[in-house]
Amino acid sequence: DSGVTQTPKHLITATGQRVTLRCSPRSGDLSVYWYQQSLDQGLQFLIQYYNGEERAKGNILERFSAQQFPDLHSELNLSSLELGDSALYFCASSAASGSGTDTQYFGPGTRLTVL
Amino acid sequence: LAKTTQPISMDSYEGQEVNITCSHNNIATNDYITWYQQFPSQGPRFIIQGYKTKVTNEVASLFIPADRKSSTLSLPRVSLSDTAVYYCLVGDRGSTLGRLYFGRGTQLTVWP
Numbered sequence: 475d476s477g478v479t480q481t482p483k484h485l486i487t488a489t490g491q492r493v494t495l496r497c498s499p500r501s502g503d504l505s506v507y508w509y510q511q512s513l514d515q516g517l518q519f520l521i522q523y524y525n526g527e528e529r530a531k532g533n534i535l536e537r538f539s540a541q542q543f544p545d546l547h548s549e550l551n552l553s554s555l556e557l558g559d560s561a562l563y564f565c566a567s568s569a570a571s572g573s574g575t576d577t578q579y580f581g582p583g584t585r586l587t588v589l
Numbered sequence: 590l591a592k593t594t595q596p597i598s599m600d601s602y603e604g605q606e607v608n609i610t611c612s613h614n615n616i617a618t619n620d621y622i623t624w625y626q627q628f629p630s631q632g633p634r635f636i637i638q639g640y641k642t643k644v645t646n647e648v649a650s651l652f653i654p655a656d657r658k659s660s661t662l663s664l665p666r667v668s669l670s671d672t673a674v675y676y677c678l679v680g681d682r683g684s685t686l687g688r689l690y691f692g693r694g695t696q697l698t699v700w701p
Binding site for chain 2 (some may be wrong): 564575577578585
């Protein structure tokens, strides 16, 4: 158990819909990262927040957005969903601001299925 | 951005030592090398990190030659439960994790 929690575990929805994925980082960690993993794309970094502020952006679509709240939990919002958005979404956290040497602790993931 | 190259897959038998080599020709002076392990439908898990020569912990060793253009993750006496994908990353203290490249990793399959 990494100490990172994600809800829900599974999510099934239809194209065009909007969903929200939630992540609680390990106690004391200030950085939260979101990743998307699909069968044909591998693990893709989406976005990182550090202490409430956006710190780094990866291959995140405009239909996706995220935020980190004062209690440090984070939400990833996916809208106008398409079939290709079906994937595992992981949240990770780290203690510091997210340098290339920080250890990331990953949550169990949310499996999103878009029908 | 220092990308890495790893074999797509490797096979081994229980009890053998497994060495997975990662190439990172463009590694920068301040870059560290980090390895993660991922089981199916689970998030990656940190295994080991190093800068040069050799690092050892309770699960693995990491060998880094003097030129640091490659690194080798060594798993001693693997078991069936070591079947997983292994990712090699390089990054420095000044870069953000957003610049790290997970790649496709190496699928290690351990056979009985």
